[in-house]
Amino acid sequence: MLNEADTRAKLIDPKLYKSGWSEDLIQRELKITEGRIIDEYGNRKKGVKPDYILFLERYFPIAVVEAKEEAKHHATGIQQAKRYAEMLNVPFAYSTNGHKIEEYDFITKKQRTLDKFPSPQELWKRYSLWKFNKLLPFNKDENPLLYPYKIVQNKIPRYYQIAAVKNVIEAFLNGKKRILLTMATGTGKTEVAFWVAWKLYNTRKARRILYVADRIMLRNQAYNRFEPFGGAREIIKEGKALKIRDIYFATYQTLYSEKNGKRLYQEYPPNFFDMVIIDECHRSGYGRWKEILDYFKDAVHFGMTATPKRDDNIDTYAYFGTPVYVYSLGQGIEDGFLSPYKIHKIYMNIDKKGGISLTDVASEGAAIEVPEETEVKDFYSVGEFEKLI
Numbered sequence: 001m002l003n004e005a006d007t008r009a010k011l012i013d014p015k016l017y018k019s020g021w022s023e024d025l026i027q028r029e030l031k032i033t034e035g036r037i038i039d040e041y042g043n044r045k046k047g048v049k050p051d052y053i054l055f056l057e058r059y060f061p062i063a064v065v066e067a068k069e070e071a072k073h074h075a076t077g078i079q080q081a082k083r084y085a086e087m088l089n090v091p092f093a094y095s096t097n098g099h100k101i102e103e104y105d106f107i108t109k110k111q112r113t114l115d116k117f118p119s120p121q122e123l124w125k126r127y128s129l130w131k132f133n134k135l136l137p138f139n140k141d142e143n144p145l146l147y148p149y150k151i152v153q154n155k156i157p158r159y160y161q162i163a164a165v166k167n168v169i170e171a172f173l174n175g176k177k178r179i180l181l182t183m184a185t186g187t188g189k190t191e192v193a194f195w196v197a198w199k200l201y202n203t204r205k206a207r208r209i210l211y212v213a214d215r216i217m218l219r220n221q222a223y224n225r226f227e228p229f230g231g232a233r234e235i236i237k238e239g240k241a242l243k244i245r246d247i248y249f250a251t252y253q254t255l256y257s258e259k260n261g262k263r264l265y266q267e268y269p270p271n272f273f274d275m276v277i278i279d280e281c282h283r284s285g286y287g288r289w290k291e292i293l294d295y296f297k298d299a300v301h302f303g304m305t306a307t308p309k310r311d312d313n314i315d316t317y318a319y320f321g322t323p324v325y326v327y328s329l330g331q332g333i334e335d336g337f338l339s340p341y342k343i344h345k346i347y348m349n350i351d352k353k354g355g356i357s358l359t360d361v362a363s364e365g366a367a368i369e370v371p372e373e374t375e376v377k378d379f380y381s382v383g384e385f386e387k388l389i
Contacts, residue, residue: 001071002098008051008067011098016054016065019117027053032088032159034336044336050084051077054120056138057146059162062123063092075102078111089163089325091127092118131170144169144199150228155191158337160327164192167324168302169199172206172275178301180281180320184329185306186338190225193277193304197247198228206274210296211249212289213279222279223249241267248273252289265292273299281305281316290319355381 002010008028016026030053035044052065064084066077077095082104085093093104094117101114107130118126121138128136140146145166149157157165164181171179183189193211200206211226213219219235226233226247234245238257241264255265273296278289281303293301303320308328332338357379358368 002069004067004069007070007098011070012052012065012067012096015096015098015101015117016052020119020121021054021117024058025055025120027055033334036334036336037339047336048084048087050081050088053088054123056120056124057140057148059149059157060146060166061088061090061159061162062120062127063090063094064088065094065096065117068095068097070097070099072097074100074113078102078104088159089166091130092123132173136173142203144173144203144205147199147203149195150198152228157191157195158188160325160331160335161188161192161195164325164327165195165199168192168196171324172196172200172300176300176324178303178320180303180305180317180323181325182305182308182323183325183327184332184338187327187332189279189304189306190222193222193279193302194225194228196302197226197275197277200275201229201246206300207246208273209247209275209277210273210299211247211277211279212252212255212292213249214252216251218279219249219251236264238264243268243272252292255292265295268296270295271298272296275300275302278303281320290315293319355379 029049029051031047031049033048035047037044050064051067053061054063056062064081066081068076074097075095078093081093081095091106095102101117103114104111107126124138125135137143140148168179168181197209211222213222223233223235229247232246234242234248236248236250236254238254239259257264259267276293276296276299305316333340359378362368
């Protein structure tokens with residue numbers, strides 16, 4: 001009887017090839033997590049490495065296969081395969097000893113024994129009918145789910161970013177007008193937004209996109225990350241409502257500023273944008289960004305937040321609904337993409353006073369920029385300052 005390595009090489013691989021899985025659609029022992037950091041020296045737990053991940057297109061996983069040596073029962077690895085499949089957000093899990101194959105289908109919630117692997121086309125059909133009630137084209141030039149990722153500076157998408165991009169695009173293709181993504185700070189929401197925009201734009205599903213942030217730093221960060229769009233990008237600045245580009249970036253304060261007796265966003269036709277992306281939508285002044293979104297009501301509204309639902313951001317969740325994907329701080333730490341932390345409580349002047357005094361801030365040498373229509377007062381609570389200034 002063959003050991004596991006020989007079972008893979010001599011029995012499992014030939015079965016995959018026979019069912020149409022070429023080498024470019026197979027990844028073996030791909031490390032999908034870094035492993036939790038366990039001490040101050042940076043030592044880690046072992047990362048997660050499924051035996052096989054099957055892809056329909058690079059970065060579009062569809063199934064997980066766990067391999068067992070020939071002498072073991074073919075279904076021995078099915079629970080492990082199911083755990084990996086749930087983690088990767090894929091609908092099919094397999095366990096095999098090279099002879100029989102055990103399949104768990106998350107679509108039907110049924111388990112069955114097979115003699116051969118389903119083909120890529122069969123799994124695409126099953127997935128497509130499940131998600132869209134119709135067979136979408138198995139063509140990367142037309143289908144944003146399969147359109148290639150744009151890799152810049154060797155930034156390879158992590159497993160959860162791939163899952164987030166897929167879920168957002170699925171919602172878009174299903175006609176959902178309000179889409180919410182919840183991902184912990186530092187896990188790459190801007191990356192996800194770029195890849196979503198890249199795929200939709202290049203398959204002509206969305207021609208004009210507006211990216212709205214609540215701070216100039218975040219606006220500029222997004223503009224720079226979207227660099228592969230080149231000359232199709234434009235930053236909207238106060239008093240200028242240019243309309244000759246495709247991908248626009250603005251702060252909501254700028255869009256809310258006045259020009260010719262109107263808010264700047266009203267200089268654009270209501271149907272100008274196909275998608276509006278709201279970064280940090282849990283903190284971006286609900287009243288104002290909702291007013292902007294109400295104006296661009298025909299566009300798909302894609303909100304991103306790092307904050308789970310709670311009392312102070314309930315408006316965000318009421319507007320967008322249940323997130324299409326959630327990647328939590330705890331999961332990021334467990335996967336090793338974020339560091340564990342300890343809380344040290346430090347009281348600053350703002351905490352002691354309960355807010356911010358512009359006089360005190362100016363005396364420390366800080367520059368204060370205030371939207372033109374805002375009536376300035378000396379003292380603001382933190383919440384007021386975030387929304388108004």
